[in-house]
Amino acid sequence: MSELQNVLKKMKLKGDKESTIDFLKTVARLLPPSDDYGISLTKKGVHEYVLDRRGVVIISLSLEEYLPIFSADSKRIEYNEIPEDVIKVIKTNWKQILGQLRDYLLEYSKIDKKYLEVADQVNSVIFENI
Template sequence: MDKLEPLKSSLNTLRLSETKENLIKVLIEITKLLPPSDDVAITVGKKGTHEYVIDRKGLAIITTSQDEYLPFLSSSEKRISMEQLPDDVAKKVISDISSLLVQLRDILKAQARRNPSYGLLASEVDLIAKS
């Protein structure tokens, strides 16, 4: 079976019915395709100082703030369930789902330098993003 078939299927479902539940199915399929590394994540959306990202472990919020008296930025990460993705962020992602696929393709291309099997996967994701 094609490794990308579940992603294609969930994308088709999302195109037919643009709901948050269908978006969550797409996000879950994308997390399954990410390489086994803690160094990669895909930005789903931003809202104020919060950035929503997905990685192999699921969805997280990264909150960035500038320290009051120092010229440093600090950030914290909090794991949340996919259902906790804000509705307005979900709507924005649904309207531009190809940006997630492009980020996935770029991550797979970078991984292909270490493991050539990811090169073919990156090419297939690129074709899906363009369709």
């Protein structure tokens, strides 16, 4: 967990894109081993940026023109393709990102108890950096 602590401090101190990407990569590695979990980074118009175990995906929602239903498209992007305005939001919302991670780890700990300890460690990182 010291790696998460270190990348968070580096991101808060430097605030550049590279340190933010390092933070995201570290968070992605801590996600439970399931495709059911994705951390919402931010919403920008009809696009939502989501972090999962394989990286960043943009999910676009649209309302069908003549039907009362939504359709969704997704596009996987490289970390360096994340727009600067999204990077700024990530730097500001690090507590919410780590909070989502902690909640997913707690949920997954019902299946595998070792994730309860990881969730506690993430929670400690949050409180040490408030």
